[in-house]
Amino acid sequence: MAAIEQQGAASGRPGGSPGTSFGDRFSMRTRRLVWVWSFLALPILFYAIIRFYPTFQAFYLSFTNWDLLRPAKFIGFANYIKLFKDPQFWKVFKNTFTYLIVGTPISLVVAFTIAFFLDRVRFMHSFIRALYFLPFLTTAAAMAWVWRWFYQPPPIGIINDVFGMLGIPQQPFIRSTDQALFSIMVTAIWAGLGFQIIIFMAGLRAIPGTFYEAARIDGLGEWAILRKITLPLLKPTTVFLVVFSSIGFLRIFDQVYNMTTNDPGGPLGSTKPLVLMIYQTAFNSYAMGYAAAQTVVLFTILLIVSLLQLWILREKK
Amino acid sequence: MRKATLFAGLVAGFSTFAFNAAQAVEIEYWQYVFDTRVKAMDQLITEFQKANPGITVKQVTFPYADYQTRVIAANMAGNGPDVMQLFYGWLDKFVAGGLLAPLPKDAFPHAKIESDFFPIVKAMKRGDDYYGLPTAVRSLALFYNKKLFTEAGLDPNSPPKTLDEYVAAAQKIAKRDASGNLLVEGSTLDMGGQDHQWWREVLIRQFGGVPYTDNDQKVAYNSEAGVKALKFYTSLQLEKKIGAAGFMDEGQAAFRGGKAGMTIDGTFRLGAFKSIKDFEWGVTELPANAQGVRSNYASYFANGISAKAKGEELEASKKFLAYITSPAAMDIWLKTVGELPALRSAALTEANLKDPIYAPFLKGLEYAHTTLFMDEQAQRQNAIDMTNRVLLQGQSVEDSIKQAAAAEQEIIDAAKP
Incomplete structure (x- = not known):
């Protein structure tokens, strides 16, 4: 801010404009501030109306029993008490954190490994990079439908066909309460990989040769170079991707919803994330107050996880 | 004399013009987007406006997923429709929210409604009032693939009539490869499709029970009949091995793909199945039990008048509702959308009863039940979960039924206005 003001001062008109009442009454600095704020006011106002007001409204709604039809009635913490007693919530809570805790490290390690080696490949470099990036551009709905067929039992499902040829027993994948979540996680990781690879590669390129x-x-081995130079210097990129990917996994919805449309959330809710539960509570059962309470919980989790990660991965000065 | 006639004509002309101008009223009709339904409604509106020059009807449509929310939100904002389409299962919510006006008894006398419409129209009655009338109704039937029937050595012209015959036919059709992988299903098993309705309103009754009591407010399937019905259903996959839940992802997809001998589905599937080119298919009534007991599940979208329609708009709305629930309108609807007329007289015509496709659905309507869902999606999910616990987790049928009944009672109680 200070830098901008100084710059502004340097390029400002010398002497101001004597004669105008506005210029007479206020100093150069005040006038500039008025200008700056009148421009800033627009996005701030926009954000206040589009972002903050609904957010606070959601906080308020979470204390009501609003069902869209009748006026909302304040019911205190009843929604939260119901939520914490709801076994479905804890199941969904566990699912969401499984996506986060398993999905984020795996996706980052895979993305880094690919980026690290792709960075050294010259042969068809951009073509391979484009191939990795392609899933990121595809809509989740289309992708999810293709994967649904991949996961089918044989002879329809390709994966099970290959398993059959290799002599591996058939797997139920999304029809199993144990495997469904991981089957969906694989598609989510695959879909987000392209983006993470590009960011990692940009980070790798930024390290001076x-x-x-x-x-x-000095005779350092490749492993030592990776540990002592590449990884530490890649930290800002890593922090960004960890936070970005964590938020992505905490908010996972389209993959799950599209891959299990006829039994949303997988068999016995085994893949259901928090966002899907919120969606169903709000737009299938129309329990808006209850859904708002779930949203507040999700918001709090997102906030805590993001702050925690920033703190853990902070720059130690 | 000629002048006088001319003058009289002019006066008459002006007065009708003035009369019309005074009467000119626009009402809004809302429904969800579904190509054939929108087209059919456009046609109905044109016909209606021809007969009622003073009234214009504006059709407004929304995607199905948004529809309910839009109606409710518009009502809060005070600019909703005059006449709206609603699923019968939403009625409690819409009545509790004050969205709908009771149908005026002068224009829609109860005795006439009850004698002319199929009995399932009762689902639109709350207390002493009816809140809507359907144009068309939907029921279930057994679709079967004639090609697979022939291949399995079955007569493609005599589909199964009883549950035992159904199982026997399905077992003959089901095909597996050397390692036991399912290649062709005898019959589809898809609780997320129509099977939960089949279990709830048909199988439980055929095994001697009832799914609910107290106007569907009290779960009653935690009984011997409920257990037997679920045992029968899960045994189709576990013991009789006629199919597998999740095969080809959805039952209707498996049938469409020619990989299932039979599937239970509704009238609304006719449009999708009509485009099948690879094989011939037929429709028959849902199988009866050994004692000949049959049942069916019927559902419908009804048309109701908004509580905000007053004065001229209310009068116009009454006229419009009367027209779209008339035999003439139902005929247009049947031809364009393929859904069965809700009036007995319009549905049970000789032509319809001879029609090999419509007839089984129409017969089903006579003995159909309509579940008064409180939260359709959650109650359906509950049935899916109940079956999955048995199929995937090996829970006993008795325990699963018990758990499902308790959970569904909670859903119903929570959704009570």
Whole structure:
């Protein structure tokens, strides 16, 4: 902010404009502030109306029994008490964190490994990169439907066909209460991989080549270079991707919804994430107050997880 | 003399014009987007406006997923429809929210409704009032693939009539490869499709029970009949092995793909199945039990008048509702959408009863039941979960029924206005 003001001052008109009442009454600095704020007011106002007001409204609704039809009645913490007593909520809670805790590290390790090696490949580099990026551009609905067929039992499902040829027993995948969540997680990781690879590669490119040269002259092995130079210097990228991917997994919805449309949330709710529960509570059962309470819980989780990650991965000065 | 006639004509002309102008009223009709339904309604509106020059009807449509929310939100904002289409299962919510006006008894006398419409129209009655009338109704039937019947050595012209015959035919049709993988289902098993209705309103009754009591407010299937019905249903996959839940993802997809001998589905599927080119298919009534007991599940979208329609708009709405629930309108609807007329006289015509496709559905309507869902989606999910616990987790049928009954009672109680 200070830098911008100084810059503004440097390029400002010398002497101001004597004669106008506005200029007379206010100093240069005040006038500039008025200008800055009048421009800033627009996005702030927009955000206040589009973002903050509904957010606070949701907080309020979570304390009511609003069902769209009748006026909302304040019922205190009843929604929250109901939520914490609801076994379905805890199941969904566990599912959501499984997506997060298993999905984020796996997707990051895979993305980094691919990016690391792809960075060294010259042959058809952009073509391979485009191939990895392609799933990210595809709509989740289309992708999910293709995967649904992949996961079918044989002879329809390709994966089970291959298993059959290799002599591996058939797997039920999304028809199983144990495997369904991971089957969906694989598709989510696959879909997000392209984006993460691109970001990792940008991060890798940003590391000055001189560091590597120096390390090689000093006789460091590849492993040591990776540990001492690449990973530490890649930290900002990693932090960004960890936070980004975590939020993505905490909010996972389209993959799950589209892959299990006829039994939303998988057999016996085995793949149901929090967002799907919120959606069903709000738009199938029309229990808006209850859904708002779930949203507040999700919001709190997102906030805590993001802050925690930023704190853990913070720059140690 | 000629002048006088001319003058009289002019006066008459002006006065009708003035009369019409005074009467000119626009009402809004809302329904969800479904190509053939919108087209049929456009046609009905044109016909109606021809007969009632003073009234214009504006059709407004929304995607199905948004429809309920839109109606409710518009009502809060005070600019909803005059006449609206609603699923019978939404009635409690719409009545509790004050969206619908009771049908005026002068224009829609109860005795006439009850004698002319199929009995399932009772689902639109709350207390002493009816809140809507359907144009068309839907029921279930057994679709069967004639090609697979012939291949399995069955007569494609005599589909199964009883549950035992149904199981026997399905067992003959089902095909597996050397390692036991299902290639062709005898019959589809898809609780997420129409099977939960089949279990709830048909099988339980055929095994001697009732799914609910107290106007469907009290779960009653935690009984011997309920257990037997679920045992029968789950044994189709576990013991008789005529199919598998999740095969080809959805029952209707398996049938369409020619990979299932039979499937239970509704009238609304006719449109999708009509485009099948690879094989011939037929329709028959849902199988009866050994004692000949039959049942069916029927559902419908009804048309109701908004509580906000007053004065001229109310009069116009009454006229419009009367027209779209008339035999003439039902005929247009049947031809365009393929749904069965809700009036007995319009449905049970000789032509319809001879029609090999419509006849089984129409017969089903005579003994059909209509579940008064409180939260359709949650109650359906509950039935899916109940079956999955048996199929996937090996829970005993008795325990699963008990758990499902308790959970569904909770859903019903929670949804009570």
